[in-house]
Amino acid sequence: MGLIEEVFTIELPVGENFRIQRCRYTSPNTEAKKRISIVSGIHGDELEGQYVCFLLGEWLRNNPDKIKGTIDIYPAINSLGIDSITRSIPFYDVDLNRTFPGSKNDFLPAQIADGVVDVMRGSDFAIDIHSSNVFLREIPQVRIAKAQEASLVPLANLLNIDFVWVHDAVTVLESTFAHAMNTIGTKTLVVEMGVGMRLGHAYGHQLLKGILNLMAHEGIIESKPLDVRFPIQSHVGEVAYLNASCPGLFVPAIEHCQMITKGSVVGHIVNALSGEVMDEVIAPIGGILFTLRAYPIVYEGSLLGRIFGESE
Protein backbone atom coordinates (compact mmCIF):
# COMPACT_ATOMS: atom_id res chain seq x y z
CA MET A 1 0.00 0.00 0.00
CA GLY A 2 1.38 3.38 -0.95
CA LEU A 3 1.34 6.34 1.33
CA ILE A 4 -0.97 9.08 0.04
CA GLU A 5 0.33 12.50 0.93
CA GLU A 6 -0.72 16.04 0.24
CA VAL A 7 2.51 17.66 -0.89
CA PHE A 8 1.36 21.09 -1.97
CA THR A 9 -1.65 23.05 -0.90
CA ILE A 10 -3.00 26.53 -1.36
CA GLU A 11 -6.25 27.80 0.10
CA LEU A 12 -8.88 28.65 -2.46
CA PRO A 13 -11.14 31.58 -1.70
CA VAL A 14 -14.33 29.74 -0.76
CA GLY A 15 -13.88 26.87 1.66
CA GLU A 16 -11.59 24.61 -0.39
CA ASN A 17 -7.92 23.95 -0.95
CA PHE A 18 -6.05 23.47 -4.17
CA ARG A 19 -3.83 20.49 -3.56
CA ILE A 20 -1.35 18.23 -5.23
CA GLN A 21 -1.31 14.67 -3.94
CA ARG A 22 1.10 11.88 -4.45
CA CYS A 23 1.13 8.23 -3.63
CA ARG A 24 4.55 7.12 -2.42
CA TYR A 25 5.75 3.55 -2.53
CA THR A 26 9.01 2.91 -0.82
CA SER A 27 11.09 0.02 0.31
CA PRO A 28 11.45 -0.65 4.06
CA ASN A 29 15.12 -1.13 3.35
CA THR A 30 16.75 2.15 4.32
CA GLU A 31 19.89 1.75 2.24
CA ALA A 32 20.59 4.41 -0.32
CA LYS A 33 18.15 3.96 -3.16
CA LYS A 34 16.89 5.72 -6.20
CA ARG A 35 13.72 7.76 -6.48
CA ILE A 36 11.44 8.22 -9.48
CA SER A 37 8.48 10.57 -9.96
CA ILE A 38 5.67 9.63 -12.32
CA VAL A 39 3.84 12.80 -13.24
CA SER A 40 0.65 13.51 -15.12
CA GLY A 41 -2.05 16.12 -15.41
CA ILE A 42 0.13 19.18 -15.87
CA HIS A 43 -2.45 19.88 -18.55
CA GLY A 44 -6.04 19.42 -17.52
CA ASP A 45 -7.21 17.95 -20.83
CA GLU A 46 -4.82 14.99 -20.93
CA LEU A 47 -5.91 11.83 -19.19
CA GLU A 48 -3.81 8.99 -20.61
CA GLY A 49 -1.32 9.53 -17.81
CA GLN A 50 -3.95 9.02 -15.14
CA TYR A 51 -4.55 5.51 -16.45
CA VAL A 52 -0.83 4.75 -16.39
CA CYS A 53 -0.70 6.00 -12.80
CA PHE A 54 -3.54 3.67 -11.91
CA LEU A 55 -1.92 0.68 -13.60
CA LEU A 56 1.41 1.36 -11.94
CA GLY A 57 -0.23 1.76 -8.54
CA GLU A 58 -2.09 -1.48 -9.02
CA TRP A 59 1.14 -3.28 -9.92
CA LEU A 60 2.97 -1.87 -6.93
CA ARG A 61 0.15 -2.79 -4.56
CA ASN A 62 0.35 -6.33 -5.84
CA ASN A 63 4.15 -6.51 -5.70
CA PRO A 64 5.24 -4.66 -2.56
CA ASP A 65 8.17 -7.04 -2.02
CA LYS A 66 9.72 -5.96 -5.32
CA ILE A 67 10.00 -2.29 -4.43
CA LYS A 68 13.64 -1.37 -3.86
CA GLY A 69 13.53 2.37 -4.28
CA THR A 70 11.04 5.20 -3.93
CA ILE A 71 8.27 5.57 -6.46
CA ASP A 72 6.16 8.71 -6.29
CA ILE A 73 2.99 8.89 -8.38
CA TYR A 74 1.44 12.29 -9.09
CA PRO A 75 -1.61 11.75 -11.31
CA ALA A 76 -3.11 15.24 -11.16
CA ILE A 77 -0.92 18.32 -11.03
CA ASN A 78 -3.50 20.71 -12.52
CA SER A 79 -6.34 19.20 -10.53
CA LEU A 80 -8.64 22.17 -11.14
CA GLY A 81 -8.14 21.79 -14.88
CA ILE A 82 -8.72 18.05 -14.91
CA ASP A 83 -11.97 18.35 -13.04
CA SER A 84 -13.25 21.09 -15.36
CA ILE A 85 -11.96 19.82 -18.75
CA THR A 86 -9.63 22.80 -18.94
CA ARG A 87 -6.16 22.51 -20.41
CA SER A 88 -4.84 25.55 -18.59
CA ILE A 89 -5.05 26.65 -14.98
CA PRO A 90 -8.63 27.86 -14.51
CA PHE A 91 -9.13 31.44 -13.31
CA TYR A 92 -5.82 32.46 -14.87
CA ASP A 93 -6.13 30.73 -18.24
CA VAL A 94 -2.41 30.05 -18.23
CA ASP A 95 -0.65 26.94 -19.52
CA LEU A 96 1.15 25.54 -16.48
CA ASN A 97 3.75 23.94 -18.71
CA ARG A 98 4.84 27.40 -19.85
CA THR A 99 5.30 28.63 -16.30
CA PHE A 100 8.23 26.61 -14.99
CA PRO A 101 10.40 26.84 -12.96
CA GLY A 102 7.89 29.15 -11.30
CA SER A 103 8.28 31.41 -8.34
CA LYS A 104 6.91 31.83 -4.85
CA ASN A 105 6.50 35.51 -5.56
CA ASP A 106 4.36 35.34 -8.64
CA PHE A 107 0.79 34.46 -9.53
CA LEU A 108 -0.85 31.15 -8.64
CA PRO A 109 0.29 29.15 -11.70
CA ALA A 110 3.90 30.15 -11.02
CA GLN A 111 3.52 29.19 -7.36
CA ILE A 112 2.15 25.80 -8.35
CA ALA A 113 5.10 25.31 -10.72
CA ASP A 114 7.51 26.31 -7.99
CA GLY A 115 5.80 23.91 -5.57
CA VAL A 116 5.99 21.06 -8.08
CA VAL A 117 9.72 21.59 -8.61
CA ASP A 118 10.30 21.80 -4.88
CA VAL A 119 8.50 18.60 -4.04
CA MET A 120 10.16 16.61 -6.82
CA ARG A 121 13.63 18.01 -6.23
CA GLY A 122 15.94 15.12 -5.44
CA SER A 123 14.20 12.59 -7.68
CA ASP A 124 16.68 10.75 -9.83
CA PHE A 125 14.14 10.37 -12.61
CA ALA A 126 10.81 11.84 -13.64
CA ILE A 127 8.42 10.73 -16.35
CA ASP A 128 5.97 13.42 -17.43
CA ILE A 129 3.06 11.85 -19.30
CA HIS A 130 1.07 13.94 -21.79
CA SER A 131 -1.54 13.18 -24.44
CA SER A 132 -0.61 15.85 -26.97
CA ASN A 133 -3.95 17.75 -26.77
CA VAL A 134 -7.52 17.44 -27.96
CA PHE A 135 -6.50 18.24 -31.53
CA LEU A 136 -3.93 15.54 -32.22
CA ARG A 137 -3.54 11.82 -31.73
CA GLU A 138 -0.03 10.56 -31.07
CA ILE A 139 1.69 7.21 -30.96
CA PRO A 140 3.65 6.64 -27.73
CA GLN A 141 6.77 8.73 -28.03
CA VAL A 142 9.34 10.54 -25.98
CA ARG A 143 10.46 14.02 -26.97
CA ILE A 144 13.90 15.14 -25.96
CA ALA A 145 15.57 18.48 -26.40
CA LYS A 146 18.82 18.26 -28.33
CA ALA A 147 20.85 19.48 -25.36
CA GLN A 148 19.79 16.47 -23.29
CA GLU A 149 20.14 13.86 -26.00
CA ALA A 150 23.13 12.05 -24.56
CA SER A 151 21.74 11.51 -21.09
CA LEU A 152 18.08 10.93 -21.93
CA VAL A 153 17.97 8.83 -25.10
CA PRO A 154 19.34 5.69 -23.37
CA LEU A 155 16.61 6.03 -20.75
CA ALA A 156 13.91 6.64 -23.36
CA ASN A 157 14.95 3.49 -25.17
CA LEU A 158 13.91 1.51 -22.09
CA LEU A 159 10.36 2.86 -22.03
CA ASN A 160 8.68 0.53 -24.53
CA ILE A 161 7.60 3.47 -26.66
CA ASP A 162 7.48 3.63 -30.45
CA PHE A 163 9.48 6.73 -31.22
CA VAL A 164 12.23 8.83 -29.68
CA TRP A 165 12.13 12.30 -31.12
CA VAL A 166 15.18 14.45 -30.47
CA HIS A 167 14.51 17.95 -31.65
CA ASP A 168 16.14 21.33 -31.48
CA ALA A 169 15.07 23.11 -28.36
CA VAL A 170 12.99 26.15 -29.05
CA THR A 171 13.27 28.74 -26.37
CA VAL A 172 9.74 28.26 -25.12
CA LEU A 173 10.70 24.81 -23.92
CA GLU A 174 12.75 26.44 -21.23
CA SER A 175 9.50 27.20 -19.45
CA THR A 176 8.45 23.55 -19.24
CA PHE A 177 8.46 21.12 -16.33
CA ALA A 178 10.92 18.84 -18.11
CA HIS A 179 13.44 21.59 -18.72
CA ALA A 180 13.18 22.80 -15.13
CA MET A 181 13.70 19.31 -13.72
CA ASN A 182 16.54 18.39 -16.07
CA THR A 183 18.22 21.63 -15.08
CA ILE A 184 18.26 20.60 -11.41
CA GLY A 185 19.59 17.13 -12.12
CA THR A 186 16.47 15.01 -12.39
CA LYS A 187 16.55 13.06 -15.62
CA THR A 188 13.10 13.82 -16.98
CA LEU A 189 11.41 12.21 -19.96
CA VAL A 190 8.35 13.70 -21.64
CA VAL A 191 5.98 11.07 -22.99
CA GLU A 192 3.30 12.01 -25.51
CA MET A 193 0.63 9.47 -26.46
CA GLY A 194 -3.01 9.27 -27.35
CA VAL A 195 -5.34 12.22 -27.62
CA GLY A 196 -6.68 14.73 -25.13
CA MET A 197 -9.87 14.07 -23.15
CA ARG A 198 -9.79 10.40 -24.10
CA LEU A 199 -8.34 7.20 -22.73
CA GLY A 200 -6.66 4.41 -24.68
CA HIS A 201 -6.14 1.13 -22.86
CA ALA A 202 -3.40 -0.22 -25.09
CA TYR A 203 -1.06 2.73 -24.78
CA GLY A 204 -1.47 2.71 -21.02
CA HIS A 205 -0.39 -0.93 -20.75
CA GLN A 206 2.44 -0.35 -23.21
CA LEU A 207 3.88 2.49 -21.16
CA LEU A 208 3.39 0.63 -17.88
CA LYS A 209 5.63 -2.11 -19.19
CA GLY A 210 8.20 0.48 -20.17
CA ILE A 211 8.16 2.19 -16.79
CA LEU A 212 8.59 -1.14 -15.05
CA ASN A 213 11.48 -1.93 -17.39
CA LEU A 214 13.17 1.40 -16.69
CA MET A 215 12.72 0.91 -12.95
CA ALA A 216 14.12 -2.62 -13.19
CA HIS A 217 17.16 -1.30 -15.04
CA GLU A 218 17.75 1.33 -12.40
CA GLY A 219 17.20 -0.99 -9.45
CA ILE A 220 14.06 0.76 -8.26
CA ILE A 221 12.15 -2.49 -8.48
CA GLU A 222 13.55 -5.98 -8.23
CA SER A 223 12.86 -7.48 -11.58
CA LYS A 224 14.67 -8.69 -14.63
CA PRO A 225 14.61 -6.21 -17.49
CA LEU A 226 11.51 -6.76 -19.58
CA ASP A 227 11.36 -7.55 -23.23
CA VAL A 228 10.41 -4.18 -24.66
CA ARG A 229 10.30 -2.75 -28.15
CA PHE A 230 13.16 -0.60 -29.31
CA PRO A 231 11.82 2.73 -30.51
CA ILE A 232 12.45 4.37 -33.85
CA GLN A 233 15.16 6.99 -33.44
CA SER A 234 14.56 10.37 -35.02
CA HIS A 235 18.17 10.84 -36.07
CA VAL A 236 17.84 8.12 -38.71
CA GLY A 237 15.22 10.06 -40.62
CA GLU A 238 13.26 13.24 -40.75
CA VAL A 239 9.94 14.53 -39.53
CA ALA A 240 7.62 16.08 -42.12
CA TYR A 241 4.83 18.35 -40.92
CA LEU A 242 1.43 18.47 -42.58
CA ASN A 243 -0.21 21.84 -42.05
CA ALA A 244 -3.57 22.85 -43.46
CA SER A 245 -3.33 25.03 -46.54
CA CYS A 246 -6.87 26.36 -46.08
CA PRO A 247 -9.69 26.34 -43.53
CA GLY A 248 -12.39 23.71 -43.45
CA LEU A 249 -13.25 20.28 -42.14
CA PHE A 250 -10.38 17.82 -42.19
CA VAL A 251 -11.46 14.31 -43.16
CA PRO A 252 -8.64 11.77 -42.82
CA ALA A 253 -8.28 9.21 -45.56
CA ILE A 254 -6.16 6.82 -43.52
CA GLU A 255 -5.92 5.65 -39.95
CA HIS A 256 -3.45 6.90 -37.41
CA CYS A 257 -0.12 5.12 -37.08
CA GLN A 258 -0.05 3.80 -40.64
CA MET A 259 2.88 3.40 -42.97
CA ILE A 260 2.31 5.59 -45.99
CA THR A 261 4.16 6.19 -49.20
CA LYS A 262 5.27 9.50 -50.60
CA GLY A 263 2.46 11.09 -52.63
CA SER A 264 -0.35 9.15 -51.01
CA VAL A 265 -3.48 10.91 -49.80
CA VAL A 266 -3.61 11.58 -46.06
CA GLY A 267 -6.98 13.28 -46.13
CA HIS A 268 -9.09 16.08 -47.52
CA ILE A 269 -10.11 19.49 -46.33
CA VAL A 270 -13.71 20.05 -47.30
CA ASN A 271 -16.18 22.91 -47.17
CA ALA A 272 -19.31 21.88 -45.32
CA LEU A 273 -21.30 24.79 -46.73
CA SER A 274 -20.53 24.50 -50.42
CA GLY A 275 -19.82 20.80 -50.62
CA GLU A 276 -16.45 21.44 -52.26
CA VAL A 277 -13.23 19.62 -51.60
CA MET A 278 -10.85 22.48 -50.82
CA ASP A 279 -7.59 20.61 -50.65
CA GLU A 280 -6.14 17.15 -50.89
CA VAL A 281 -3.50 16.54 -48.26
CA ILE A 282 -0.60 14.63 -49.75
CA ALA A 283 2.24 12.90 -47.91
CA PRO A 284 5.46 14.75 -48.78
CA ILE A 285 7.58 11.78 -47.71
CA GLY A 286 6.99 8.13 -47.08
CA GLY A 287 7.06 6.80 -43.55
CA ILE A 288 4.92 6.37 -40.47
CA LEU A 289 2.09 8.77 -39.75
CA PHE A 290 2.84 9.17 -36.06
CA THR A 291 0.61 12.20 -35.46
CA LEU A 292 -2.87 12.63 -36.92
CA ARG A 293 -5.38 15.37 -36.29
CA ALA A 294 -8.30 14.30 -34.11
CA TYR A 295 -10.34 17.51 -34.02
CA PRO A 296 -11.50 18.18 -37.57
CA ILE A 297 -12.09 21.94 -37.69
CA VAL A 298 -8.99 23.53 -39.14
CA TYR A 299 -7.66 26.92 -40.05
CA GLU A 300 -4.80 27.61 -42.39
CA GLY A 301 -1.76 26.29 -40.58
CA SER A 302 -3.55 23.84 -38.31
CA LEU A 303 -1.41 20.77 -37.79
CA LEU A 304 -2.95 17.78 -39.59
CA GLY A 305 -0.25 15.22 -39.06
CA ARG A 306 3.42 14.39 -38.83
CA ILE A 307 5.25 11.73 -40.77
CA PHE A 308 8.52 10.22 -39.77
CA GLY A 309 10.37 8.82 -42.73
CA GLU A 310 13.66 8.36 -44.36
CA SER A 311 15.74 11.37 -45.22
CA GLU A 312 15.94 12.05 -48.92
Add this chain to the structure above:
Amino acid sequence: MRRFDIVTLESPNRAPLRIEGFIFGEENTKAPSVAIVGAMSGDHINQLYVASGLVEYLRIKEEEGKIVGKILVIPAVNAYALNMGEKNWPLDKTDINTMFPGYDQGETTQRIAGRLFETLKGYDYGIILEGRRDQGMCIPYVKLIQSGYEDIESVKDLGIGFVHYRAHEPVETVMLQYNWQLWETKAFSIVFGKNGSIDQGASDEVHMALVRFLSKRGMLDFSVFEGRMSNIIDPNRITILKASRAGIFISNVRCGAHVQKGEVIGKIIDALSGERREKLLSPCEGIVTCQYSHPLIFQNSIAFRIASVELNYVSKD
Protein backbone atom coordinates in the same frame (compact mmCIF):
# COMPACT_ATOMS: atom_id res chain seq x y z
CA MET B 1 -4.74 58.10 -42.85
CA ARG B 2 -4.60 54.86 -44.72
CA ARG B 3 -6.52 51.90 -43.35
CA PHE B 4 -5.37 48.52 -44.59
CA ASP B 5 -5.35 44.82 -43.82
CA ILE B 6 -2.08 43.51 -42.45
CA VAL B 7 -3.32 39.96 -42.09
CA THR B 8 -6.42 38.33 -43.54
CA LEU B 9 -7.13 34.79 -42.51
CA GLU B 10 -10.07 32.79 -43.76
CA SER B 11 -12.18 30.86 -41.27
CA PRO B 12 -14.11 27.64 -41.82
CA ASN B 13 -17.31 29.17 -40.50
CA ARG B 14 -16.77 32.78 -39.41
CA ALA B 15 -16.05 35.91 -41.37
CA PRO B 16 -12.32 36.20 -42.07
CA LEU B 17 -10.01 37.43 -39.36
CA ARG B 18 -8.63 40.83 -40.32
CA ILE B 19 -5.80 42.54 -38.54
CA GLU B 20 -6.13 46.13 -39.55
CA GLY B 21 -3.48 48.81 -39.49
CA PHE B 22 -3.78 52.58 -39.65
CA ILE B 23 -0.89 54.43 -41.23
CA PHE B 24 -0.26 58.12 -40.70
CA GLY B 25 2.41 60.20 -42.39
CA GLU B 26 5.03 58.91 -44.80
CA GLU B 27 8.53 57.53 -44.70
CA ASN B 28 10.69 60.54 -43.97
CA THR B 29 14.43 60.59 -43.78
CA LYS B 30 14.33 63.31 -41.12
CA ALA B 31 11.75 61.81 -38.81
CA PRO B 32 11.67 58.34 -37.33
CA SER B 33 8.93 55.76 -37.63
CA VAL B 34 6.96 54.00 -34.92
CA ALA B 35 4.55 51.09 -34.80
CA ILE B 36 2.10 50.75 -31.93
CA VAL B 37 0.41 47.41 -31.25
CA GLY B 38 -2.79 47.28 -29.20
CA ALA B 39 -4.79 44.29 -27.98
CA MET B 40 -3.02 41.00 -28.61
CA SER B 41 -5.30 39.17 -26.17
CA GLY B 42 -9.05 39.08 -25.99
CA ASP B 43 -9.09 40.60 -22.52
CA HIS B 44 -6.89 43.60 -23.31
CA ILE B 45 -9.74 46.06 -23.51
CA ASN B 46 -7.80 49.03 -22.13
CA GLN B 47 -5.21 48.47 -24.80
CA LEU B 48 -7.84 48.34 -27.54
CA TYR B 49 -9.41 51.52 -26.20
CA VAL B 50 -6.16 53.46 -26.08
CA ALA B 51 -5.05 52.29 -29.52
CA SER B 52 -8.36 53.09 -31.22
CA GLY B 53 -8.46 56.45 -29.42
CA LEU B 54 -4.99 57.17 -30.76
CA VAL B 55 -6.14 56.39 -34.30
CA GLU B 56 -8.88 59.00 -33.99
CA TYR B 57 -6.48 61.53 -32.44
CA LEU B 58 -3.89 61.03 -35.18
CA ARG B 59 -6.54 61.27 -37.89
CA ILE B 60 -7.38 64.75 -36.67
CA LYS B 61 -3.71 65.71 -36.32
CA GLU B 62 -3.01 64.51 -39.83
CA GLU B 63 -5.79 66.70 -41.16
CA GLU B 64 -4.11 69.58 -39.33
CA GLY B 65 -0.82 68.72 -41.01
CA LYS B 66 0.91 67.77 -37.76
CA ILE B 67 2.23 64.31 -38.66
CA VAL B 68 5.92 64.37 -39.52
CA GLY B 69 7.13 60.79 -39.23
CA LYS B 70 5.51 57.52 -40.11
CA ILE B 71 3.14 56.10 -37.53
CA LEU B 72 1.43 52.73 -37.68
CA VAL B 73 -1.27 51.83 -35.17
CA ILE B 74 -2.72 48.31 -34.93
CA PRO B 75 -5.58 48.46 -32.44
CA ALA B 76 -6.45 44.74 -32.35
CA VAL B 77 -4.47 41.64 -33.25
CA ASN B 78 -6.82 39.00 -31.89
CA ALA B 79 -10.23 40.29 -32.92
CA TYR B 80 -11.64 36.76 -32.91
CA ALA B 81 -10.89 36.42 -29.19
CA LEU B 82 -12.15 39.94 -28.41
CA ASN B 83 -15.46 39.12 -30.08
CA MET B 84 -15.91 35.96 -28.02
CA GLY B 85 -14.74 37.02 -24.58
CA GLU B 86 -11.82 34.63 -24.94
CA LYS B 87 -8.27 35.44 -23.96
CA ASN B 88 -6.35 33.42 -26.53
CA TRP B 89 -6.82 32.22 -30.10
CA PRO B 90 -10.29 30.67 -29.88
CA LEU B 91 -9.60 27.37 -31.64
CA ASP B 92 -6.39 26.08 -30.14
CA LYS B 93 -6.17 28.46 -27.15
CA THR B 94 -2.64 29.56 -27.98
CA ASP B 95 -1.42 33.04 -27.15
CA ILE B 96 -0.35 34.96 -30.25
CA ASN B 97 2.11 36.87 -28.09
CA THR B 98 4.10 33.70 -27.51
CA MET B 99 4.53 32.97 -31.22
CA PHE B 100 7.08 35.56 -32.29
CA PRO B 101 8.94 35.97 -34.56
CA GLY B 102 6.41 33.63 -36.15
CA TYR B 103 6.75 31.04 -38.85
CA ASP B 104 4.99 31.22 -42.21
CA GLN B 105 4.88 27.43 -42.60
CA GLY B 106 3.88 26.74 -39.01
CA GLU B 107 0.61 26.57 -37.13
CA THR B 108 -2.11 29.18 -37.40
CA THR B 109 -1.00 31.56 -34.66
CA GLN B 110 2.63 31.20 -35.77
CA ARG B 111 1.52 32.30 -39.24
CA ILE B 112 -0.47 35.20 -37.84
CA ALA B 113 2.52 36.30 -35.75
CA GLY B 114 4.86 35.82 -38.71
CA ARG B 115 2.76 37.95 -41.08
CA LEU B 116 2.30 40.61 -38.45
CA PHE B 117 6.01 40.63 -37.67
CA GLU B 118 6.88 41.12 -41.35
CA THR B 119 4.91 44.35 -41.22
CA LEU B 120 6.45 45.43 -37.91
CA LYS B 121 10.07 44.96 -38.97
CA GLY B 122 12.08 48.02 -39.79
CA TYR B 123 10.32 50.56 -37.62
CA ASP B 124 12.63 52.69 -35.50
CA TYR B 125 10.42 52.35 -32.43
CA GLY B 126 7.99 49.69 -31.39
CA ILE B 127 5.41 50.14 -28.64
CA ILE B 128 3.31 47.29 -27.31
CA LEU B 129 0.27 48.07 -25.21
CA GLU B 130 0.04 45.19 -22.78
CA GLY B 131 -2.27 43.91 -20.14
CA ARG B 132 -1.18 41.89 -17.19
CA ARG B 133 -0.74 38.11 -17.19
CA ASP B 134 -2.17 37.82 -13.69
CA GLN B 135 -5.31 38.93 -11.87
CA GLY B 136 -3.96 42.37 -11.16
CA MET B 137 -4.43 46.00 -11.92
CA CYS B 138 -1.60 48.45 -12.15
CA ILE B 139 -0.68 52.02 -12.79
CA PRO B 140 0.85 52.54 -16.20
CA TYR B 141 4.47 51.45 -16.28
CA VAL B 142 6.99 50.67 -18.95
CA LYS B 143 8.21 47.09 -19.17
CA LEU B 144 11.66 47.05 -20.68
CA ILE B 145 13.34 43.68 -20.84
CA GLN B 146 17.03 43.15 -21.22
CA SER B 147 17.89 41.56 -24.53
CA GLY B 148 21.09 43.46 -25.23
CA TYR B 149 19.25 45.64 -27.74
CA GLU B 150 16.99 47.62 -25.42
CA ASP B 151 17.09 51.41 -25.47
CA ILE B 152 16.47 52.85 -22.04
CA GLU B 153 16.78 56.50 -23.05
CA SER B 154 13.92 56.55 -25.54
CA VAL B 155 11.37 55.25 -23.05
CA LYS B 156 11.95 58.24 -20.78
CA ASP B 157 10.27 60.45 -23.38
CA LEU B 158 6.96 58.84 -22.49
CA GLY B 159 6.98 60.64 -19.16
CA ILE B 160 5.67 57.56 -17.36
CA GLY B 161 6.74 57.42 -13.72
CA PHE B 162 8.03 53.88 -13.56
CA VAL B 163 10.16 51.86 -15.93
CA HIS B 164 10.45 48.24 -14.84
CA TYR B 165 13.79 47.22 -16.23
CA ARG B 166 14.66 43.59 -15.78
CA ALA B 167 16.04 40.40 -17.25
CA HIS B 168 13.71 38.50 -19.52
CA GLU B 169 11.86 35.41 -18.36
CA PRO B 170 12.14 32.24 -20.49
CA VAL B 171 8.68 32.65 -22.02
CA GLU B 172 9.46 36.23 -23.07
CA THR B 173 11.95 35.07 -25.68
CA VAL B 174 8.96 34.18 -27.86
CA MET B 175 7.11 37.42 -27.21
CA LEU B 176 6.98 40.45 -29.47
CA GLN B 177 9.08 42.86 -27.43
CA TYR B 178 12.14 40.60 -27.23
CA ASN B 179 12.04 39.62 -30.89
CA TRP B 180 11.36 43.15 -32.06
CA GLN B 181 14.47 44.26 -30.18
CA LEU B 182 16.51 41.51 -31.81
CA TRP B 183 15.44 42.89 -35.19
CA GLU B 184 16.82 46.26 -34.05
CA THR B 185 13.61 48.11 -33.34
CA LYS B 186 13.70 50.05 -30.09
CA ALA B 187 10.80 48.16 -28.61
CA PHE B 188 9.16 48.38 -25.21
CA SER B 189 5.79 47.68 -23.61
CA ILE B 190 3.45 49.88 -21.65
CA VAL B 191 1.54 47.79 -19.13
CA PHE B 192 -1.54 49.28 -17.55
CA GLY B 193 -5.05 48.81 -16.20
CA LYS B 194 -7.06 45.75 -15.40
CA ASN B 195 -7.84 43.14 -18.02
CA GLY B 196 -11.38 42.99 -19.29
CA SER B 197 -12.24 46.56 -18.38
CA ILE B 198 -11.46 50.17 -19.11
CA ASP B 199 -9.59 52.26 -16.58
CA GLN B 200 -10.27 55.76 -17.83
CA GLY B 201 -7.54 57.43 -15.77
CA ALA B 202 -4.83 54.99 -16.79
CA SER B 203 -5.97 55.05 -20.41
CA ASP B 204 -5.81 58.86 -20.49
CA GLU B 205 -2.32 58.76 -19.03
CA VAL B 206 -1.11 56.24 -21.60
CA HIS B 207 -2.72 58.19 -24.42
CA MET B 208 -0.88 61.33 -23.34
CA ALA B 209 2.36 59.38 -22.92
CA LEU B 210 2.11 58.13 -26.50
CA VAL B 211 1.42 61.62 -27.83
CA ARG B 212 4.34 62.95 -25.78
CA PHE B 213 6.63 60.26 -27.15
CA LEU B 214 5.60 61.01 -30.73
CA SER B 215 6.13 64.72 -30.15
CA LYS B 216 9.51 64.39 -28.44
CA ARG B 217 10.81 61.89 -30.96
CA GLY B 218 9.88 64.20 -33.82
CA MET B 219 7.02 62.28 -35.35
CA LEU B 220 4.35 64.77 -34.37
CA ASP B 221 4.73 68.51 -34.84
CA PHE B 222 2.84 69.35 -31.71
CA SER B 223 4.03 70.34 -28.25
CA VAL B 224 2.70 68.71 -25.12
CA PHE B 225 3.21 69.16 -21.41
CA GLU B 226 6.09 67.38 -19.78
CA GLY B 227 5.32 64.10 -18.12
CA ARG B 228 6.81 62.58 -15.02
CA MET B 229 10.43 61.87 -14.48
CA SER B 230 10.89 58.16 -15.10
CA ASN B 231 12.17 56.06 -12.22
CA ILE B 232 14.11 53.06 -13.43
CA ILE B 233 13.01 50.23 -11.19
CA ASP B 234 14.74 46.88 -11.02
CA PRO B 235 13.02 43.92 -9.33
CA ASN B 236 14.89 44.57 -6.08
CA ARG B 237 12.97 47.81 -5.61
CA ILE B 238 9.59 46.11 -5.76
CA THR B 239 8.24 44.80 -2.49
CA ILE B 240 5.65 42.09 -2.71
CA LEU B 241 2.90 41.70 -0.14
CA LYS B 242 1.20 38.36 -0.39
CA ALA B 243 -2.11 37.26 1.09
CA SER B 244 -1.31 34.58 3.61
CA ARG B 245 -4.95 33.48 3.59
CA ALA B 246 -7.60 33.07 0.90
CA GLY B 247 -11.01 34.69 0.89
CA ILE B 248 -12.63 37.96 -0.11
CA PHE B 249 -10.07 40.64 -0.78
CA ILE B 250 -10.77 44.23 0.22
CA SER B 251 -8.28 46.91 -0.67
CA ASN B 252 -8.15 50.19 1.20
CA VAL B 253 -5.98 51.95 -1.32
CA ARG B 254 -5.83 52.60 -5.03
CA CYS B 255 -2.99 51.95 -7.43
CA GLY B 256 -0.65 54.89 -7.30
CA ALA B 257 -1.23 55.58 -3.60
CA HIS B 258 1.73 56.52 -1.44
CA VAL B 259 1.67 54.27 1.62
CA GLN B 260 3.59 54.20 4.85
CA LYS B 261 5.23 51.25 6.52
CA GLY B 262 2.70 49.57 8.82
CA GLU B 263 -0.31 51.21 7.20
CA VAL B 264 -3.37 48.98 6.85
CA ILE B 265 -3.86 48.77 3.10
CA GLY B 266 -6.25 45.86 2.83
CA LYS B 267 -7.83 42.85 4.43
CA ILE B 268 -8.91 39.31 3.70
CA ILE B 269 -12.33 38.16 4.87
CA ASP B 270 -13.39 34.52 5.27
CA ALA B 271 -15.77 34.08 2.35
CA LEU B 272 -18.18 31.94 4.37
CA SER B 273 -18.02 33.12 7.98
CA GLY B 274 -17.30 36.77 7.30
CA GLU B 275 -14.49 36.80 9.87
CA ARG B 276 -11.44 38.86 9.12
CA ARG B 277 -8.67 36.42 8.33
CA GLU B 278 -5.86 38.82 7.71
CA LYS B 279 -5.01 42.47 7.98
CA LEU B 280 -2.65 43.50 5.20
CA LEU B 281 -0.05 45.95 6.44
CA SER B 282 2.28 47.77 4.13
CA PRO B 283 5.77 46.35 4.71
CA CYS B 284 7.47 49.55 3.58
CA GLU B 285 6.96 53.09 2.47
CA GLY B 286 6.41 53.41 -1.24
CA ILE B 287 4.01 53.66 -4.15
CA VAL B 288 1.41 50.95 -4.77
CA THR B 289 2.11 50.14 -8.39
CA CYS B 290 -0.05 47.09 -8.65
CA GLN B 291 -2.70 45.24 -6.71
CA TYR B 292 -4.82 42.12 -6.97
CA SER B 293 -7.95 42.96 -8.94
CA HIS B 294 -10.38 40.10 -8.37
CA PRO B 295 -12.60 40.14 -5.29
CA LEU B 296 -11.77 36.51 -4.51
CA ILE B 297 -8.15 35.92 -3.65
CA PHE B 298 -6.11 32.72 -3.38
CA GLN B 299 -3.72 32.03 -0.56
CA ASN B 300 -0.25 33.37 -1.36
CA SER B 301 -1.52 35.53 -4.20
CA ILE B 302 0.27 38.81 -4.54
CA ALA B 303 -2.08 41.36 -3.05
CA PHE B 304 0.11 44.41 -3.59
CA ARG B 305 3.33 45.40 -5.28
CA ILE B 306 4.96 48.45 -3.77
CA ALA B 307 7.80 50.32 -5.42
CA SER B 308 10.16 52.05 -3.06
CA VAL B 309 13.60 53.50 -2.95
CA GLU B 310 14.67 50.99 -0.31
CA LEU B 311 15.66 47.46 -1.16
CA ASN B 312 12.80 45.08 -0.85
CA TYR B 313 11.30 43.59 2.21
CA VAL B 314 11.09 39.80 2.24
CA SER B 315 7.44 38.92 1.95
CA LYS B 316 5.65 36.25 3.96
CA ASP B 317 6.18 32.78 2.59
